[in-house]
Amino acid sequence: MEAIGRRRWTISGGHIPLESNGPEPAFTSRDEIAVLNCSGKAARLRIHIHYADRPAVGPYEVEVAGRRVRRIRFNDLIFPEALPLGEDFGAVIEADVPVVVQFSRFDGGAQPRNAVATAAYAERNLRGGRQ
Amino acid sequence: MTHAIGSRRWAIADGYIPSSGASDDPALVSHESACILNTGDTPAKVEVTLFFSDREPAGPYRLSVAARRTVHLRFNDLDDPERVPRDTSYASLIESDRPIVVQQTRLDSRQPPHALLSTIAYCQE
Amino acid sequence: MPNTPWSATSDNLDQDCHNWSGGLRFRPSRLEVPESEEAVAALVRTAARQGRCIRPVGSAHSSSEIYLTDDILVSLAKIRGLGDHDAQRHRATVGAGSQLTELSKELQAAGMTLSNFGDVATQTVGGAIGTGTHGSGRNSPNLSMMLVGGRLVTAEGEIRALGFDEEPDLLRALRVSFGTLGILTWATLELEPLHDLHRQEWCLGFEPCMEALDRLSRENRNFDFYWYPRSDEVKIRCLNTPGEEKDYGAFARLAKDETGPPHAVIPQHSDLPHRFEEMEYSITAEAGTECLGKLRARIKERWRRWVGWRLLYRYIKADDSWLSEAYGRDSVSISLHQNATLPYWDFFLDLEPIMRDHGGRPHWAKKHSLRAAELKSLYPMWDRFLALRQEMDPHGRFLTPYLRRLLGC
Numbered sequence: 325m326e327a328i329g330r331r332r333w334t335i336s337g338g339h340i341p342l343e344s345n346g347p348e349p350a351f352t353s354r355d356e357i358a359v360l361n362c363s364g365k366a367a368r369l370r371i372h373i374h375y376a377d378r379p380a381v382g383p384y385e386v387e388v389a390g391r392r393v394r395r396i397r398f399n400d401l402i403f404p405e406a407l408p409l410g411e412d413f414g415a416v417i418e419a420d421v422p423v424v425v426q427f428s429r430f431d432g433g434a435q436p437r438n439a440v441a442t443a444a445y446a447e448r449n450l451r452g453g454r455q
Numbered sequence: 456m457t458h459a460i461g462s463r464r465w466a467i468a469d470g471y472i473p474s475s476g477a478s479d480d481p482a483l484v485s486h487e488s489a490c491i492l493n494t495g496d497t498p499a500k501v502e503v504t505l506f507f508s509d510r511e512p513a514g515p516y517r518l519s520v521a522a523r524r525t526v527h528l529r530f531n532d533l534d535d536p537e538r539v540p541r542d543t544s545y546a547s548l549i550e551s552d553r554p555i556v557v558q559q560t561r562l563d564s565r566q567p568p569h570a571l572l573s574t575i576a577y578c579q580e
Numbered sequence: 581m582p583n584t585p586w587s588a589t590s591d592n593l594d595q596d597c598h599n600w601s602g603g604l605r606f607r608p609s610r611l612e613v614p615e616s617e618e619a620v621a622a623l624v625r626t627a628a629r630q631g632r633c634i635r636p637v638g639s640a641h642s643s644s645e646i647y648l649t650d651d652i653l654v655s656l657a658k659i660r661g662l663g664d665h666d667a668q669r670h671r672a673t674v675g676a677g678s679q680l681t682e683l684s685k686e687l688q689a690a691g692m693t694l695s696n697f698g699d700v701a702t703q704t705v706g707g708a709i710g711t712g713t714h715g716s717g718r719n720s721p722n723l724s725m726m727l728v729g730g731r732l733v734t735a736e737g738e739i740r741a742l743g744f745d746e747e748p749d750l751l752r753a754l755r756v757s758f759g760t761l762g763i764l765t766w767a768t769l770e771l772e773p774l775h776d777l778h779r780q781e782w783c784l785g786f787e788p789c790m791e792a793l794d795r796l797s798r799e800n801r802n803f804d805f806y807w808y809p810r811s812d813e814v815k816i817r818c819l820n821t822p823g824e825e826k827d828y829g830a831f832a833r834l835a836k837d838e839t840g841p842p843h844a845v846i847p848q849h850s851d852l853p854h855r856f857e858e859m860e861y862s863i864t865a866e867a868g869t870e871c872l873g874k875l876r877a878r879i880k881e882r883w884r885r886w887v888g889w890r891l892l893y894r895y896i897k898a899d900d901s902w903l904s905e906a907y908g909r910d911s912v913s914i915s916l917h918q919n920a921t922l923p924y925w926d927f928f929l930d931l932e933p934i935m936r937d938h939g940g941r942p943h944w945a946k947k948h949s950l951r952a953a954e955l956k957s958l959y960p961m962w963d964r965f966l967a968l969r970q971e972m973d974p975h976g977r978f979l980t981p982y983l984r985r986l987l988g989c
Contacts, residue, residue: 325504325512328466328548328579333539342885345564347484348785348812358469393468393506393546399810399888403854405919406888409810424546424577426468430570442574 326361329422335415342410351432355398359428360424361388367421374414381405459495461554462578467547473565474541487561489528493520500555506546600641601855601920617765619706625737636759638707640790642945645982646758662686670771676706676764684843692771693842694722701847706764711945712756716804716894724755729768735973755901760978779845782832789814806890809879855920859928859947861940862905868912871938889917901962905941952988
């Protein structure tokens, strides 16, 4: 299947809600990406996490098999270093094959409970070539 | 004549249909939709392929979107070639022979208050 | 090349030595890597004449200060490999500096295997025995219980042959003594005939795991589990003789399935590139779930913001090694982890009292805050150990300031 997506994605509004209510892991508050790899080969992801007041941490290395989707909770990343909850962060996601990345947040602690989702920002190739 | 706006290849990476809802009211059942708009003058033939985390993709699911019409495709209702599993992560690749626009919406009514999310899907330029 | 994270071998070290996690740094006045048991004995005799301290070191995986010294550090990296062995009786004498992974390959070729491993197999034989390294299983004691004899360089610099049958109390004291009675150069180990193990890992929720825990821990040869504080999920790890495994598909999701010799399937993180710090306490098996429940509640209430690492829950069979964590009681051990690059002490110190309230004994090679006064009450054989230690090393050749505070001598 023809690959769809981009090799470089960014999320600038990361902030994992601290409080959770309800049965876990389904209702664990979280920031999450869903990564779709339509290509026939595994996608190797390298994620760097950026903070407001200290150097970026990474790479976090994750693999998404070919023709599969994988959800990655930022809460669960611990190598090389666990992300703090309740702190602003940004993420840069680089893949060695084109993938589609969608960001979502589930906040089960605040009232009212809410969820948001949005496409991540994909790097555009300003010279017009295909990515 | 209306200008056909959009793209022919779209993807929604974050698909999920919660299995239960707070009510039997169809409007309040947890559901997920791909809202497809065809602004062109020609019907769009659309194929949807679903991807999963632990098995081969399913599909294609075929539908048509008439000229200057919109179809709110409820993933809950798809059953040919197979039903979309509940409580399971999936992603969708939506391919059309004409430019279309795709917006994802999900209602999660498992716990009150309900959570509604909506976003434009990713389109290949 | 010495089997340590550093490569300095000169007596003028121009850089600090550090442990595996990088959290401990120190500079010995000399780092010696003797070629033979006789050379170890000569080093000790010289140290004795000069009134100096001498400490043995294995692979420096430990994150407690038991081997830190600003005096003489002795690596046994060149005293390694398989010596005399008898595959029929599955006994072997091995160099105390043998790294467990490498030794296991030699043993495999000879048709034998260690009965158990910890989560890593980067330790040396001497280090793993001396610190009471353990794996997990209701019928699996810590690795030091394999030690049935060997050879020890004494504080006088003499070479002393050891045998459990001849001197059982000496062996009971020596097994877990982190190099404070002498320097073990060759270890005679009770092993097992080579066999395969089937490893299966299953993921499930915390509550279902607790409901099935008693059964799970009894019907698997080796069993332990991780609890993940940021998802409240559990991963259980089961190892069995092929054909004796159980199917938990009704309430858990299979995440890993592999079969191989023990050294290939028990340790899982031998090449882990990511460093972490760890605190571990052992408590009685009966008190395990209550203690775990309190730790879980505290972590969820207070520590989830900073701590993403799992908690590890393991089983250790009771033994009679005087300073063993599992002396006289079937135990579970609970380990807390934190990335080495993040603050960890506040987290560990907040949870340590919960484990101490349950009669917890700290792992000698990991982080803890206890000193002699607190440790004494935890070990029935404490005084006998200290008396024997004093008799064997009256001048404190193997003691550092840390060890003097730890042991109260």
